[in-house]
Amino acid sequence: MEGNTWIGSLKLGEYSYDHFRELDLIKLYTTSLYFAIVTMATVGYGDIHAVNVREMIFVMIYVSFDMILGAYLIGNMTALIVKGSRTERFRDKMKEVIRYMNRNKLGKEIREQIKGHLRLQYESSYTEASVLQDIPISIRAKISQTLYKPYVESTPLFKGCSAEFIQQIV
Numbered sequence: 001m002e003g004n005t006w007i008g009s010l011k012l013g014e015y016s017y018d019h020f021r022e023l024d025l026i027k028l029y030t031t032s033l034y035f036a037i038v039t040m041a042t043v044g045y046g047d048i049h050a051v052n053v054r055e056m057i058f059v060m061i062y063v064s065f066d067m068i069l070g071a072y073l074i075g076n077m078t079a080l081i082v083k084g085s086r087t088e089r090f091r092d093k094m095k096e097v098i099r100y101m102n103r104n105k106l107g108k109e110i111r112e113q114i115k116g117h118l119r120l121q122y123e124s125s126y127t128e129a130s131v132l133q134d135i136p137i138s139i140r141a142k143i144s145q146t147l148y149k150p151y152v153e154s155t156p157l158f159k160g161c162s163a164e165f166i167q168q169i170v
Helices: 025-040 053-103 108-133 137-154 163-169
Strands: none
Touching: 025 053, 053 108, 137 163
């Protein structure tokens, strides 16, 4: 009966599993874990495969490490590509702005301000959007008040306005 199943007809090297129900629990568990990991990794069993428990344990560790390393590398490469495309968009935008400034013969001071603003916008967009997204609106409003209220108050257009009005604007 046991010889008619796939595990019963299995031979790994000199060892046969035709009486697999009589094997000790550790050998059965190791063999099943070996087949599960090798199958999950889609490595295949090939012509060269583990023939004893030690080799099975080695292959399980090696294949598991290989899967983890592969996932890590693919994840990092994906992150680099995504970040790279964003950086590329920033460079393209900067080139366009420089062309615009050259064409219109803008002064050095305003050029530096524009470039500084674009750099700040690029660098801060990584953190601000992700950090502020999870913060409640009431706290975000207080953050805006703290960050931008001095600028609004110092703008000549808003000189002499009430504190409530400035608070509503910010």
